[in-house]
Amino acid sequence: MTDVLPSGSLTDKVALVTGSSRGIGADTVRYFAEAGADVVINFRNKAPRAEKLAAQLRELGGRALVVGADLTDPASVSTMIDQIKAEYGRLDILVLNASGGMEAGMAEDYALSLNRDAQLSVLNTALPLMGEGSRVVFVTSHQAHFIRTTPTMPEYEQVALSKRAGEDALRELIPALEEKGIGFTIVSGDMIEGTITATLLERANPGAIAGRRESAGKLYNVSEFAAEVARAAVEPVPADNTRLVGDTSGFVTQ
Numbered sequence: 691m692t693d694v695l696p697s698g699s700l701t702d703k704v705a706l707v708t709g710s711s712r713g714i715g716a717d718t719v720r721y722f723a724e725a726g727a728d729v730v731i732n733f734r735n736k737a738p739r740a741e742k743l744a745a746q747l748r749e750l751g752g753r754a755l756v757v758g759a760d761l762t763d764p765a766s767v768s769t770m771i772d773q774i775k776a777e778y779g780r781l782d783i784l785v786l787n788a789s790g791g792m793e794a795g796m797a798e799d800y801a802l803s804l805n806r807d808a809q810l811s812v813l814n815t816a817l818p819l820m821g822e823g824s825r826v827v828f829v830t831s832h833q834a835h836f837i838r839t840t841p842t843m844p845e846y847e848q849v850a851l852s853k854r855a856g857e858d859a860l861r862e863l864i865p866a867l868e869e870k871g872i873g874f875t876i877v878s879g880d881m882i883e884g885t886i887t888a889t890l891l892e893r894a895n896p897g898a899i900a901g902r903r904e905s906a907g908k909l910y911n912v913s914e915f916a917a918e919v920a921r922a923a924v925e926p927v928p929a930d931n932t933r934l935v936g937d938t939s940g941f942v943t944q
Contacts, residue, residue, distance in 0.1 A: 693724070694721045694724070694725075694917040694920050694921065695721055695722070695724070695725035695920055695921070695924060696725065697724070697725065697726070698725065698726045699725045699726065699924065700722055700725040700726045700727035700782075700783075700924070701725075701726035701727075702726075702728075703722075703726070703727045703728070703782040703783060704727065704728045704729075704730070704774070704778045704780055704781050704782050704783070705719065705722040705727045705728070705729050705730065705781075705782065705783035705784075705785070705923070706729070706730040706732065706774060706781055706783070706784050706785065706816070707719040707722070707729070707730070707731070707732065707785040707787050708732045708761060708785065708786055708787050708788035708812060709732060709733070709734070709787045709788025709789070710730075710731045710732055710733070710740075710743075710785075710787065711731060711732075711733035711736040711737075711739045711740035711743060712736065712739060713912055714787060714829065714882065714912055714915055714916045714919065715732075715785070715787040715788065715916075716731075716743055716916075717912055717913045717916030717917075718785055718787065718916040718919045718920050719731055719743070719747070719785075720743070720746075720747060720916075721916060721917060721920035722783065722920060722923070723747040723750050723752050723754065724750060725920075726751075726752060727752060727782075727783070728752050728753040728754070728755075728778060729747060729752065729753070729754050729755070730754075730755045730756075730757055730774055730778075730781075731743055731744050731747075731754060731755070731756045731757070732757050732758075732759055732761075732770065732788070733756070733757075733758050733759075734758065734759070734760060734761070734788075735758075737756070737758055740756045740758070741756055744756045753777070753778075755773065755774065755777050755778070757770045757773050757774070761788055761804060761808040761811070761812060762800070762803045762804050762807065762808050764811050764815075767808070767811050767812055767815050768815055771815045771816050771819065774816075774819065775819055779819075780819050780820070780821065781816055781819040781820050781824065782820070782821075782823070782824050782825070783824065783825050783827070783923045784812070784813065784816050784820065784824070784825070784826045784827070785826075785827045785829065785919060785923060786809050786812060786813065786826065786827065786828045786829065786860075787829045787919070788804070788808070789804060789805050789829070789830075789849075789853060790804050790805070790849075791804065791805060791848060791849035791852055801848050801849050801852040802852040802855060804852075805849065805852040805853045805855070805856045806852055806853075806855040806856035806859055809828065809856045809859070809860055810856075810859055810860065810863075813826060813860065813863065817870075817872075820870070820872055821870075821871070821872075822870065822871030822872070823871060823872075824871075824872045824873070825872065825873045825874075825875070825923050825924070826860075826867065826872060826873070826874045826875070827874075827875050827876075827877055827919060827922050827923050828856070828857060828860050828874075828875075828876045828877070829877050829879075829919055830853050830854075830856075830857055830876060830877070830878045830879075831850070831853065831878060831879060831880070831881070831882075832878050832879065832880050832934070832936075832938060832941050833846055833850045833880075833881070834849070834850040834851075834853035834854045834857070834878075835853075835854065835857065835876070835878040835932075835934075835941075836938075836941040836942060836943075837850040837851055837854045838854065839941075839942035839943070840940065840941045840942045857876060860874070860876075861876075861931070864931060873927045874927065874931055875922045875923075875927050875928065875931055875932075875933055876931055876932045876933065877918060877919050877922045877933045877935060878932065878933070878934050878935065879910055879915050879918070879934075879935040879936055880909055880910065880935070880936040880937055880938075881909055882909065882910055882911065882912060882915045908936070908937065909936070910935065910936050915935060915936075918933065918935045
């Protein structure tokens with residue numbers, strides 16, 4: 691991995707990245723650890739993978755706490771935050787990365803429960819550990835961020851609508867966060883090569899990824915997009931609290 695953040699720039703900071711046993715979340719939490727942060731790796735059902743990542747990050751010299759939690763269960767979220775409080779005593783960076791809705795066998799309202807309700811639950815439960823200068827980052831996609839004005843693939847529409855609902859609900863908290871001196875940034879990216887969502891979309895709609903890549907000219911890969919998420923946690927909050935990553939042509943501003 692490259693030095694996305696200056697070495698030592700996050701020494702004595704604590705960062706939680708939800709859904710960080712793999713993919714964008716795993717690379718994001720790795721960038722934080724490389725910059726000196728003590729980190730929290732959150733997973734839903736991939737404990738061995740999360741523990742393996744934690745072992746790798748501990749070799750960098752910092753601490754890595756592994757916490758399994760079902761983010762759609764408030765009691766599970768509370769237990770996770772309690773573990774963070776017991777281990778670290780505070781939280782400086784919260785990256786709301788976990789999302790879903792295309793998985794098979796889930797309840798009909800799972801996408802909204804995870805992509806809206808769980809995001810609010812994690813943030814509100816974590817707030818007592820966050821002080822002035824802390825940062826919250828919400829990870830989304832152009833397909834969700836622009837869903838009101840730019841249609842997406844039918845297979846992804848419900849997920850996109852639920853993620854936009856999550857973004858809207860979180861935006862309503864910005865004034866209260868600012869009063870506490872907590873920054874809030876939304877990071878929106880195009881389709882990301884190599885993610886589970888991209889794989890599921892390609893399975894449901896063969897050629898979807900290649901078509902979007904041709905239209906956009908380039909799609910970010912997992913590590914490239916994770917680098918943007920990591921930077922969003924330390925760089926100044928952008929206008930409209932939104933960091934647009936990659937090509938936005940074809941998306942109508944709302």
